[in-house]
Every structure is written in C-alpha cells, then in structure tokens.
Amino acid sequence: MLVLDSSKKLSFNRCISYGDLVITYERHDNMKAVKVCEGAVLQNRFGVFKHSDWVGKPFGTKVFSNKGGFIYLLAPTPELWTLVLSHRTQILYIADISFVIMFLEAVPGCVVLESGTGSGSLTTSLARAVAPTGHVYTFDFHEQRADSAREDFEKTGLSSLVTVGVRDIQGEGFPNELSGMADSVFLDLPQPWLAIPSAGKMLKKDGILCSFSPCIEQVQRACETLRSNFTDIRTFEVLLRTYEVREGKMDSCQGDAGVSVGSLPCKRRRRSSEGSNVLESQSSSIAMARPCGEAKGHTGYLTFARLKCLS
Incomplete structure (x- = not known):
C-alpha cells in the first residue's frame, strides 16, 4: 500500500475518517466512490448505511445496514479508481495501464509527461508508480476536463504528485521549462506525430516514449516520425480475456x-x-x-520507442 504522509488521503494503512474517499463494493461489477461526510448515509438495495459507522474502521471492512445487508469499504487504489471514475473520455484499462508502466520503466523518482489527461485513469497509476519522490506532468487542451481531473486527483490524494496543465501539445508542444527533465513521455493524441519532436526534446538521454492510438494508420504515421530520433520501436496490442x-x-x-x-x-x-x-x-x-460474456476486446495499439543517444 502506498503511504505518502499521515495527513494525505492516499495513505491507505490508516483508519477511515471524515473527508476520505471510499470505494463501496457490492459486487465486482457494482462499485461506487463515496466521500465520507458527517450525517450522511448511503442507500442501496441492501439497506441504509450510515457514514458515521464507517469512521474509525480500516479499509477493507465489511459493514452492515439496518436491514442486515452488507458492503465492503475499499481504499481508492488506482485499479479500483479506474473502474469507478467518471468517463469524460475513453479510458485505458488495467491491462493496458500495467503494460505501459512496465515498458515506460516508471519507478519511484521518475518524471513522466503525459498528453492528454482525459479522465485521468492512466495518470493515477503513473503517480503511484513514481511516488513518493517522482512527479507526473499531465496536459489536456480541454480546460473543463483538466479542471475535473485536477479535482479527482485532489480527492484521491494525488495532488502532490500530479501537475495538471491546459495546453494543446499537438500545436504548441510541451513547455520549454520541462526540456530534458522527463524519464518518459506518454501520448494519447489523435495526431501523435505532431507532438513527437517536442517529446524528444523533453526526454533525458535514453528516455522512453509511448504513443497510444486506436487505429493502425495512426501507428504507421507515428512510427515514420519516430525513426528520425528514436530507436527500438515496437508496437503491441494488448488483449485481455477474463x-x-x-x-x-x-x-x-x-x-x-x-x-x-x-x-x-x-x-x-x-x-x-x-x-x-x-x-x-x-x-x-x-x-x-x-469466459465472461462481456469481455473487453481491442482498445488500441501501444507503440514504444527509446530516444537515440547522440554522441
């Protein structure tokens, strides 16, 4: 479990208190994010659950309603947050996310740049991967989406690890002040080839870039651009059968x-x-x-490349 600071909500090894974000679990396909508030209740088919009964209990506790029904109070881990967050855009799911983090070599202390933020599904997992001393700089051209993502990171206790910016990375590139600072860059853009030159300037020597695209034509054009300054170019399609x-x-x-x-x-x-x-x-x-009857199929292609080391 990730523990940043005793005052941060992301510290899951402590007991629940007012103001915490809790994932209420009814079954694997029915979960909900709830903020614990004084005097509030949660009502569902199992009965009425008082928030006051949750306070002081550790995450993972099974609590009962007035009717004898029960739910579990789970910590808002990145995996669970991906399943309950508001979908402002199409999101990456756990199979793709775990693959991205592994191949980006994201570890504690790394600096990662991301565009675009979208619903913040990947951003949440990247923040945990680089904690407690790393940082994620994420950008979205849509101001309202960026504001909503910033609020979500505040709820989940990630605000100290994530900086959200409003910027058209395809048109303007990444900010110059981040030049040479990034260990890795992730692009989720309709025209990633426009942002690849700027991403190369942001990366440290031997840094890694990943581009996510739903169409193979986007992959082909991105790879053409990558050949000039990148090496070890590889594309994967991650399919998960549950x-x-x-x-x-x-x-x-x-x-x-x-x-x-x-x-x-x-x-x-x-x-x-x-x-x-x-x-x-x-x-x-x-x-x-x-096999599950509603298994998720193809979501997109992941293209990875490593910045060439120029002597």
Missing part, C-alpha cells in the same frame, strides 16, 4: 478407478419403502470457470 469462476453442479459416477466426471447424470437405484426400485442422481458441487 474468466468467471463460479460454483456449479456436475454429475459424477463411481468407476473402477475412482470418480469420473461426465456430461450426463449418473443414476443409481435404491429400494423405496414400498419395495419398488427408484432412480437417483448423484451430483457434486465444483468450481467452474468460463
């Missing part, structure tokens, strides 16, 4: 070598009280796994 694991019933029969599982029920005879034969089914409870 499985649901549930308890199910499977009929089984006793064979000579033990228990075998089949697709048809196994019947056995027993003698009824009247003396007639009755067929019975034998079944057992097992864990069954199958």
Whole structure:
C-alpha cells in the first residue's frame, strides 16, 4: 500500500475518517466512490448505511445496514479508481495501464509527461508508480476536463504528485521549462506525430516514449516520425480475456478407478419403502470457470520507442 504522509488521503494503512474517499463494493461489477461526510448515509438495495459507522474502521471492512445487508469499504487504489471514475473520455484499462508502466520503466523518482489527461485513469497509476519522490506532468487542451481531473486527483490524494496543465501539445508542444527533465513521455493524441519532436526534446538521454492510438494508420504515421530520433520501436496490442469462476453442479459416477466426471447424470437405484426400485442422481458441487460474456476486446495499439543517444 502506498503511504505518502499521515495527513494525505492516499495513505491507505490508516483508519477511515471524515473527508476520505471510499470505494463501496457490492459486487465486482457494482462499485461506487463515496466521500465520507458527517450525517450522511448511503442507500442501496441492501439497506441504509450510515457514514458515521464507517469512521474509525480500516479499509477493507465489511459493514452492515439496518436491514442486515452488507458492503465492503475499499481504499481508492488506482485499479479500483479506474473502474469507478467518471468517463469524460475513453479510458485505458488495467491491462493496458500495467503494460505501459512496465515498458515506460516508471519507478519511484521518475518524471513522466503525459498528453492528454482525459479522465485521468492512466495518470493515477503513473503517480503511484513514481511516488513518493517522482512527479507526473499531465496536459489536456480541454480546460473543463483538466479542471475535473485536477479535482479527482485532489480527492484521491494525488495532488502532490500530479501537475495538471491546459495546453494543446499537438500545436504548441510541451513547455520549454520541462526540456530534458522527463524519464518518459506518454501520448494519447489523435495526431501523435505532431507532438513527437517536442517529446524528444523533453526526454533525458535514453528516455522512453509511448504513443497510444486506436487505429493502425495512426501507428504507421507515428512510427515514420519516430525513426528520425528514436530507436527500438515496437508496437503491441494488448488483449485481455477474463474468466468467471463460479460454483456449479456436475454429475459424477463411481468407476473402477475412482470418480469420473461426465456430461450426463449418473443414476443409481435404491429400494423405496414400498419395495419398488427408484432412480437417483448423484451430483457434486465444483468450481467452474468460463469466459465472461462481456469481455473487453481491442482498445488500441501501444507503440514504444527509446530516444537515440547522440554522441
């Protein structure tokens, strides 16, 4: 768990207090971000939950309503925040995010530049990766989106790690004062090739750039621009297939070598009280796994490149 400071909301190893942001968990596909307020309540199908009952309890606690229903109070980790944040734009999900952080080599102390901010899904994970001594500078040309993202980072306790700027990176490039400071740069732009020259100036020697694009034509044009000042150019498509694991019933029969599982029920005879034969089914409870019916497919292509070291 990430701990920045005892006064910061991002410190998840302490107990919940008023003003904290909590993720209320009903089930894996039903979660909600709630700010803990004095006198407030949360109402759902399980009953009424008083915020005052949450105060003083550690994150991860199971709390009960007036009807006996329950929810879990979870810490707003980047993974959970990605699932509950307001979608102001199309966001990156966990599979892409984890891949980006690994290949950008984002570690504590790094400086990362990002454009555009969007809903702040990736920004949140980047901030945790570079904490406690690194920093993320993120830019969006849309002022209202930037303001909303800034408010979200304040809620999740990331404001000391993230600086949000309003700037058209495609048209103006990154600010000159950041030149040579960045360990890595992430671009999520419709025309990333326009920002690549400026991104190269921001990177330290051997720095890494990543460009996210939904269309292969964007990838091709970006790669053409990258060839002049970058090396080790690679493009990936991350596809995630999720499985649901549930308890199910499977009929089984006793064979000579033990228990075998089949697709048809196994019947056995027993003698009824009247003396007639009755067929019975034998079944057992097992864990069954199958692909989710609403698995997320293609989101986009990730292109990585490393700045050439010029002698």
